[in-house]
Amino acid sequence: MVPALSSVWRARLALWRRWPAVRALDAVAVCLSTAPALSVTAVRHTSSPTAVLVWLLSVPLAMLVVHHLTLRLTRHGPAHAKWTLSALAAVCYLPVIVVGPSWGASAGLLAACALSALPWRRSVPLVLAILAVDLAVSLLVFQQSAVVTGYGTLQLLLTSGVLAALAWTVGITIELNQLRAELVSTAVLRERLRMSRDLHDLLGRGLAAIVLKTELARRYHERGYDTETVDELDQIAAVAAQCGDDLRALVTGYRNLSLESEIDVGLELLEEAGIDCHVRVDAHAVPDHVQDTLAWVVREGVTNVLKHSRATTCRLTAEHVGPRVVVTVENDGIELPRPRGIDGDGRVNAPWSSPHGVPIGGAPGGNGLRGLHERVAASGGEVSTRVGPEGTWTLQASMPVTDDPALTEEVTA
Numbered sequence: 001m002v003p004a005l006s007s008v009w010r011a012r013l014a015l016w017r018r019w020p021a022v023r024a025l026d027a028v029a030v031c032l033s034t035a036p037a038l039s040v041t042a043v044r045h046t047s048s049p050t051a052v053l054v055w056l057l058s059v060p061l062a063m064l065v066v067h068h069l070t071l072r073l074t075r076h077g078p079a080h081a082k083w084t085l086s087a088l089a090a091v092c093y094l095p096v097i098v099v100g101p102s103w104g105a106s107a108g109l110l111a112a113c114a115l116s117a118l119p120w121r122r123s124v125p126l127v128l129a130i131l132a133v134d135l136a137v138s139l140l141v142f143q144q145s146a147v148v149t150g151y152g153t154l155q156l157l158l159t160s161g162v163l164a165a166l167a168w169t170v171g172i173t174i175e176l177n178q179l180r181a182e183l184v185s186t187a188v189l190r191e192r193l194r195m196s197r198d199l200h201d202l203l204g205r206g207l208a209a210i211v212l213k214t215e216l217a218r219r220y221h222e223r224g225y226d227t228e229t230v231d232e233l234d235q236i237a238a239v240a241a242q243c244g245d246d247l248r249a250l251v252t253g254y255r256n257l258s259l260e261s262e263i264d265v266g267l268e269l270l271e272e273a274g275i276d277c278h279v280r281v282d283a284h285a286v287p288d289h290v291q292d293t294l295a296w297v298v299r300e301g302v303t304n305v306l307k308h309s310r311a312t313t314c315r316l317t318a319e320h321v322g323p324r325v326v327v328t329v330e331n332d333g334i335e336l337p338r339p340r341g342i343d344g345d346g347r348v349n350a351p352w353s354s355p356h357g358v359p360i361g362g363a364p365g366g367n368g369l370r371g372l373h374e375r376v377a378a379s380g381g382e383v384s385t386r387v388g389p390e391g392t393w394t395l396q397a398s399m400p401v402t403d404d405p406a407l408t409e410e411v412t413a
Contacts, residue, residue, distance in 0.1 A: 008067070008071070008074050009067075011074035012067070012070060012073075012074050015070060015073055015074065015174070019170075019174055019177075021170045021173055021174065022070060022073075022170060022174070024170075025069060025070065025166060025167060025170045026066050026069075028163070028166065029062065029065045029066050029069055029109075029163065030062045030065075030066065032065070032109060032159065032163060033058055033061045033062035033065050033106075033109060034058050034062075035105050035106075035159075036054065036058070036061070036102070036103045036104075036105045036106040037051075037054045037055045037057070037058045039102040039103070039105050040054045040099050040100075040102045040103055041054075041055075042102075050098065050099055053095075053098075053099075054095060054099055054103065057091060057095055060087075060091055061088075061091050061092070061106060061109070064084060064087060064088040064091065064113070065088070065109050065112070065113055067084060068081065068084065068085065068088070068113035068114075068116055068117040069112070069113065069116045069117075069163070069167040070116075070167065070170070070171065071116065071117040072116070072117065072171060073171055073174060081117040081118060085110075085113065085114060085117065085118075088109075088110055088113060089110055091106070092106040092107055092109070092110045093107075093133075096137065100142065101137065101138060101142045101144065101152070104134060104137065104138070104152055105152075105155060105159075107130055107133075107134045107156050108155060108156040108157075108158070108159025108160045108163075109159065109160075109163070110130055110160075111126075111127045111130045111131070111156060111159070111160030111164075112159060112160040112161075112163035112164045112167070114126045114127055114130070114160075115127060115160060115164035116163075116164050116167045116168070127160065130156070131153065131156060131157075134152065134153065134156055135149065135153065138152055193374075196371075197371035197374065197375065199247075200368055200371060201296055201299060201300060201368065201371060201372070203243055203246070203247075204299075204300075204303045204307070204368060205266075205269070205299055205302060205303040205306070206239050206240075206242060206243040206246070207243075208269075208303055208306040208307050209239050209269050209306070210236055210239055210240065212269065212272060212273055212306060213232050213235050213236045213239065213272070214232075214236060216228075216232050216272065217229050217232035217233055217236065220232060257291075257292050257295035257296060257299070258291065258295060259286055259291045259292075259294050259295040259298065259318070261295075262295040262298045262299050262302075263279065263281065263298055263316065266298055266299070266301075266302035266316070267279065267316075269302060269306060270302065270305065270306070270314055273306060274312075275305065275311050275312060275313065275314050275331070276312060276313045276314070277313075277314050277315075277316065278313070278314070278315045278316070279315075279316045279317075280315075280316075280317045280318075280319070281316070281317065281318040281319075282318060282319050282320065286318055286325055286327075287325070287401055290325060290379065290381075290399040290400075290401075293375060293376055293379045293381065293397075293399060294318065294325070294327045294397060294399060296372060296375055296376075297327050297329070297372060297376065297383070297395070297397040298316065298327065298329065300368050300369070300372045300395070301316070301329030301395045302329070303368065304329075304368070304369075304393070304395065305329070305331045309331055309332075309333040309334055309393060310333035311331040311332055311333035312332060312333060313331065313332055314329070314330070314331040315328070315329075315330045315331070316328070316329050316330075320401070321398065323400060323401055324381075324398040324399060324400055324401060325398065325399050325400075325401055326396060326397070326398045327396070327397050327398075327399075328394060328395070328396045329394070329395045329396075330392055330393065330394045330395075331392065331393055332390070332391055332392050332393075333391065334387060334388075334391045334392060334393045335391065369383070369385065369395075372397075376397050376399070379399060380399065380400050381397055381398055381399035381400070382397070382398050383395070383396070383397045384396050384397075
């Protein structure tokens with residue numbers, strides 16, 4: 001019990017330090033906790049020992065009221081409240097035996113704490129029970145008049161309702177501020193993911209092209225082809241400048257790709273790498289609203305061909321298949337898997353995965369394909385990859401032909 005209360009008060013102290021609303025609520029609760037002592041003092045003279053006793057009782061009364069008003073905000077359930085509410089009930093009712101009905105004003109604080117600390121299905125019956133006890137004590141025990149009893153009942157209802165509503169408002173305010181902070185953190189995380197994904201997609205092909213052209217320039221130079229060497233170096237500079245432009249576009253958040261230009265640049269790079277290309281693109285197959293997304297598919301596919309295969313042929317198609325547009329990049333030159341077991345030299349084979357980091361029959365594991373999946377899925381499309389029996393690799397993306405969100409959901413379903 002004591003460790004539980006200790007953890008509650010540590011959490012509550014953190015709330016008190018962080019949120020001014022909690023400090024204001026505590027101030028109101030402490031002021032209202034002095035109302036029973038003021039009521040007793042008004043009836044009995046301040047020099048009375050009983051008056052001194054009730055002022056001392058105001059201290060645990062205030063502590064218990066403050067404890068219950070924000071109990072939910074400390075993330076501790078009502079299981080911790082039954083003992084502390086029992087203690088609060090004792091502080092509220094036992095002094096009535098000594099000081100009389102003047103201490104009865106504390107019943108409103110007990111009802112407010114019940115409403116704040118317990119769920120509605122438990123707090124409402126408890127408040128009704130408190131109200132019934134207050135009426136019974138006033139009418140039957142002290143035999144007060146109907147006017148005095150009615151005034152006490154109204155005071156109980158107003159005190160409990162206003163204080164519980166204030167505690168609820170403070171709690172909602174804190175939760176909204178916490179939710180706002182979480183939304184900001186989520187937005188920052190989403191932006192970081194976008195930056196990392198776009199950085200990989202934008203620079204991946206450019207760096208692969210630089211490596212390819214640098215190797216070509218080196219071979220031309222070794223063979224004494226100075227003109228060709230200079231041409232390749234000029235192209236390397238152009239690719240590096242384009243990478244710089246892409247980075248600046250990435251920082252500003254505006255980067256629209258053209259499917260046609262991505263196909264043209266991809267074909268140029270593949271042909272320079274000695275890869276035979278076959279392209280079949282239906283000019284009317286790709287609507288404008290999916291051009292950018294499918295351009296990323298082509299870029300990622302060409303990058304994978306250059307970086308992760310020994311391809312000799314590559315096929316690129318874009319066509320209508322039912323209500324969807326399908327873009328396919330297929331290449332050969334993929335090493336087929338070896339069965340797990342013992343090599344000829346006695347070493348154990350490791351489980352095979354494709355050069356793209358994708359195990360056969362599994363989900364893409366590379367950063368590029370993972371980012372491509374997220375990008376296409378955000379537009380209502382799908383991405384699939386597979387390794388063929390003859391060492392072929394196929395990357396395929398399909399997108400709905402409509403840009404109507406309702407129709408997109410229907411097509412996707």
